[in-house]
Amino acid sequence: MDMLLTVVLIICLIIIIVTIVHMYNNLVGLRNRVKNSLAQIDVQLKRRNDLIPNLVETVKGYAGHEKGVLEEVTKARTGVMNATTVEETSAADNHLTGALKTLFAVAENYPDLKANSNFQQLQSELSDTEDKIAYARQFYNDVVLKYNNTCQQFPSNMMAKLFRFKEEAFFEAPESEREVPEVKF
Template structure:
């Protein structure tokens, strides 16, 4: 074997090692990103569960002061049930938005009852719920950031080839409802 053949074989072996390493890296990157999407979605679910656990206490506290507001309590209870039974990003997002609207109605009722607003249990629940809403908002943003990174990896060359070959599916973003996208009207 002459020196030129040996050099070509070494170059060929190094090229094969580089290509295999690149393929392994691209595949592992897609797996890691997909797992981050799943993990970040589960973090949203953790915060939604925490909020769902607070809601019955909040409803019971308000009921003690405003028992005649039956429709609002039923709406909150139904919306909470919808969140707990939701599957997938789209369904969870829609149910979560419904619950947020129902909670706004519940807090609007509380405004009519000064003694309720002064109740320390109600204030504590309201604070915890507010903090949880902030965590949910942060978790949604983090989830959407991870989804963007994952979807980019699935669509950009050369990792898009692996995404197609190994069936890495596009992830869905957690989206706000159309009603929250409208510009509010301000009047003085």
């Protein structure tokens, strides 16, 4: 009888230890996926930042008197490069997106620029990169959701608190981009 009780206790102890190890490893894996997905956003932002000087130089040749717009794009690009947190990166990225929209709006006033093959290629590459950035943001937010849920749900929340796993911030769009655009004809 004592032997059977000992075996049952050992099996229960092994099950508890395996469960704890599994929950801990799951939290570590999710935390690392969050870091990796944020790094993927950084890869795409870097790609866009590398394209911007070429775009600015191309536009300068045609629309040199639009100096304020070009300076704003350059300033916004620097902001993205200097951001260190998710919140700073998100804000700087949103600022750069707005500056690029303004730059493309200015380019609409220059038919020769719009027809320039360098400009068209850069615009196409930036558009492709913007799509990749949007996908990377979505993937990051999906991973953060899963990680944060794991940190909050019982019983893994006890492991998260015990080992100081902190919830991560979502990559968010600014209020101005959440508004429904008004279409007029």
